[in-house]
Amino acid sequence: MPELPEVETLARQLHKLLAGAVFARAEVLWPRSIALPDAAEFARQAPGLRIEGVGRRGKFIVFGLSGGRHLLIHLRMSGQVRVEPPGTAPDGHARVVFDLEDGRRLIFSDTRKFGRMYLTSDMGAVAGKLGAEPLAEDFALADLRALLVRRKGALKPLLLRQDLLAGLGNIYADEALFAARLHPQRKADTLTPGEVRRLYTAIRQVLAQAIAGRGTTLRDARYRDAEGRPGEFQERLCVYQRHGEPCVRCGTPIERIVVSQRGTHYCPHCQS
């Protein structure tokens, strides 16, 4: 599933491919893919909007458009965004198809139909509740400590909360906890200063390495970059979906448990 590293990879590619391009037409094939405004209004407003640049906030792809407007895309589970040559026929899972003035097509495909698009003049109304960017230069150790202090809940559900920390999903939460040698069910308010530091370093390192590997594409997942290529980071996953396989650090079999309704993978020997 696309998380911060996949969305970052995609956003960088889309920026290179699309900065300066202008939407000529938008066709909505699955109306519920449009969260804002409604599908008909979306198709009416898109033509003529110029793409100034493409970036990322949390797991949202953010298109900066002419007139101070923004197009935000959340891929959720199975969303893909691809730039295709003129005349490319949309695949069977295409939900929104944009024609650009230069003839190219921007195709949003989404097998499970969970992905959402927002076209708005008020980006804050869509992405305003997101928490800190873990890779931002000004995200400091003290900021992570502030997120954890006085929280009695388990560590992993906290890491998944987008209003605290924006961008971590199930894969990278598990990988970061392994790298920090912390049990997913450790209570957040019991961490020592040294453990908070380990977690801080682990989160930033795992995310940066995953971006360097252009994201994770699992066997059953559909993540592809803007050119349709899979990522490479799946080859460096230490725990995610590796239950039963030996821990890369100590050889103990990786275990899978369920923590607040999510499959959770960890090494019972290394992580406490």
Added chain:
DNA sequence: CTAGGTGCCTGATTGC
């Protein structure tokens, strides 16, 4: 405030 449950979806996997 946090914790837990449900709905949204489809394709892969499991169970009989």
Added chain:
DNA sequence: TGCAATCAGGCACCTA
């Protein structure tokens, strides 16, 4: 073999 039930996942939304 074939079909049905279950599972996976992020997030909005609901109740306790």
